[in-house]
Amino acid sequence: MKKFLLPLLFFPFLLTAQVDLKISNLSIPSHDILGSTQISGEVTNVGSNKISSFEIVWSEGSSKHSEIFNVDLNPNESYKFTHSEVIETPTLKTYNIRVSANTNGDVNVSNNTLNHSLRSVTFIPKKKVLFEDQTIAANAFGWWSPRGIVRLDEVMNTPSTDSIEYVCVHGNTGTGAFDDAMFHAYYSGMCMGNDFVNVNGWPGNLVDRKAALNYGTVIGSALSHFTTYKNDYGVADIDVFPAYGIGSDGLPAVTVSTALKFAANESNLNLALVITEDSVHNSTDWRYCQMNAYNGGGNGPLATAGVDFTTVGHPVPPSAMYHRHVARNIIPSFYGDTSALPSNIIAGSTYGHSFDSWSVPTGVDPTRLRAIVLLIDPLNGNVLNVNGADVFSSMNVDENSNDFGIEIFPNPLIDRASIKINFALEVGAELKIMDISGRLVHSQSLEPKEGNKYYEINKPDISPGIYTITLNNGGTTYTNKVVFE
Template sequence: MKKLFIVILACFSLCTIQLNAQQIFFENFDALTPPNLPTKFKSVDQDGDKYGWLTDDSKNIDPNYTFGNVIVSESWVPDGTTAGKSLKPDNLLIIGPIDLSGVTSDVRLRWNAFSLGFGGEYYEETYSVYVSTSETPGTPVFEDTLAAGYTLFKENIDISNMVGQETVYIMFRHHNCTDKMALVLDDIRIEYSHDIDMELSLLTIPSIHGPGNVNITGVVTNLGLNPISSFDIRWDDGSGFKSQTFQINLDPDESYTFLHGTPLTLAASQSSTITVEVVADKDELAENNSITTTTQSGAFTPSKKIVYEDLTICSPTFGGFCPRGIVELDKLMLSDDMAGVEIISIHGNTSADATAQDPMRYLSYADSCFDNKNLNAVVWPNVLVDRKVASSYLSDFSSLYSDLIEDFGYADMEVKPVYDPITRKLEVSCDVKFAADAKNFNLALVITEDSVHDATDDNYRQRNFYSPDAVGGQAGRDMKSSTLDFSNLPEMVPASLMYYRNVARKIIPSYSGSFSSLPNDLFTDSTYSYSFPSYTVPANFKDTRLRAIVMLIDASNGQVMNSKGEDVEGGIASIRKAVLNDPAPFNVYPNPANDYAYVQFNFASNSKAEINITDLSGKVIHTQMVENPQLNKMVKIDKINFPTGVYIISVRNENLVSHSRIVFE
């Protein structure tokens, strides 16, 4: 089964709940040492399979979760085999006794529930809730089968019939399901009921950003018993409240994400303390109406790039889900978002068979992605995005970009690779100009090789679970890149068809970066320069396809705050940089083209120039030599034996290498 290989990893925010005057009972499990249960909690294994309710750190369930401990009941567990072990749980969680004898007004039981299912499957966990004056379940007061995986369900029921009782038990029963993943509960509490109760649940104002306007955004929730049709959001930075009315219908327990029409404006290097409030007519509870936060601006807005660290496997025995990553990254590379992205594909290895090893494996780098003190990947395949999100291939990579591209990048970066093709020695330096004060940032350098290909080695074959003849339930899913349609390829894609993109070849000095690359204290508008240790490119690496990517890492949390990459050119980095600061070395027209296109040179040279056209997998499909190119000379390129699509055209001679995109229709 696919469960060992791919788990959808989504990230959603939960507000930490603290016991207040409105709460009679509350448990979020954070004061415990997992897997222990709290006092007054008891797990009953009614099916006798020796699996029951236990607590766990949410990060062990999903590395993106940062809301502490939760309580879990499983319907499937790993057992060292591909299929794992299916369970048919009948696990009863008994909470109590709870004393409601001194309560005189209406109360509600509230909790959060979610499932670990993924990819449209394995999420249908079924559970029931009971409220009784004894530990024996009677008729359930609530029953549900979760309708989606990794979706937070905020539930509540009226238990006012128990008001005045000295002994009350709350019971959750996980049952009537099998071979899913796990049911997770959190933030179980009994609260007083209010007819009107609007909560400001969350503010999403960044703590640091570039100068200019800052949107006032957040989430409000109707915690009352009655629907709400109108409310005000107002905010104050010390200059007076700015109020806006929202005519929004909210049912009980329904939330709404708001954007205030008046932004906060900050000049360069300015900070502000801001209070945001939700105001509803006849709101009975004021203590959850407002949040105060501090935000600041940098001296400028740094150019931001997001780094995708793709954890993949090329193997004839493993890696059957990895074609999806190839497709998703291909979409990203073809999109406008690519200008703000760096991609590093880190190949791993899970095969004990010495004849089926991934030939591009970089185990120390891969192991660091799975085992570090901060955010960890949990399964193959996976992708770490700025080391802030760990996501499966079932996520939309473009949406991950949208979620993170507005994050403050802290510094502008200039990466300068210089390569000697005779000695194959690569020197990379980086200048970093900070837009805000910072502490304890590191720099790490990754060398990637693009379009790695070896048709003579069967270990470059790619296992493909999206093939029509593949097992595992993925056949029939559309899985098509710009160059390969995996949904119509065999389960074992031949090495002759595979060109592996952005392959990680070397990380310098380590996953965490160099702790001596930058001073501990970093200051606004200051520029810091660092030269990485030199790297000798192995003879079997294509030195014409290398890229140097530098990551700016916050050592306090391991997150990548910014990144910047530059192509490594064979010993002519300084010449190429000078050329590219001038007008483009060549033009292509018409573009898009039909049967032919012209390349017009914007330079003159006494040496030969080479024109190459490659597809998006990196495969060279056309080469043409030009003797002594002259200024404004035009060379015709005929579309002969290659299909309609997007291609990369490059012009190279002893003084320059330049690339452009061409579309043949």
């Protein structure tokens, strides 16, 4: 019987790739400041032979830039490279970069090239992440919400997460004596029924409205929600200026203005305002209790620094509950105001907006309120950036007075503004306007007068931007922020 030896090419699975260099990743930012950017990345030897040199070629358009790297790269080892030629980015645009890694004898060229888009901007905005936590307190459907409370508490107690804004949106699917007193029907309904990304239960979490995530049972699991999005491009720096006073209806009200400085040209973006109240507590009202599936320990350990949910009871009595970052209102809507910003936004420019005032309901503690401004892309619902300010810590309040500082209308201002003084002026009171560096740009004296305590300030020759107004009145200094457009 004759034996036949078939050529090896009939059995390709017997072939072993001798030389195979893979470009594993690129370390090029998605956005960078005008000027130049390094071309960096990593290659990996995924073949069976040692590699002694390779070539990195990058291009943007027709020109190519090549450099040889001499290495001693064993199989399964990686090498981080930085090309000696940077990409010049003199104009505001998107640069499409192609990077290839080549070596002699490479049998697999399908893994040799990666493409990358780099957008040049005037500066890198500070990015914050928005957590829209979904929870239920006193309701038959809120049994599992303590898991979200604990996971969120873990995130809040991690120092590196100071760039998160928290909004706890209370849902409610039942009626009766145990209704959640913090229920916000519209906001909760939109988190679960908007046009883009929806949560599907309690506890849950919308993260920048880019992902809907459930809180896991593992300690620290919610922290991954933050780390995934913390380095996203923030589009604009957001400053928030809340003011507390008496509204036109004679009731306490919060008025919030904002100023946004954009790093690149943008178009058609929306703004929304969320008002939260922190550490909401009512020790005797059972609408502030917490249903608790973890009582008794049958569903595992679960505790914050203040409450051990395995021993505190079911439901958790209201005396033991301090509800964090409770959503009190969202203005004007979940999707934001379509006319708050111009349709075409110019890079490096600052734009201001004042939201409708919000009357503070009876029972809400104004000293625990926070104003949070959301910059929203209406095309996909994503929150591009967010920032907040505590209503009271953002204001300079005379502790010996029942009124609050100085109020500016409108804010931002274009030509002139009215300043309301909520206290008695003394002779020699002086108003000053300073820029962010502390440089004095305008001053004027204010004389005491009877009745209406409104004073007009004509806009001096001041460049657009954010300024501090201070009023020295008999040794007491009051401050507020104003945006000049």
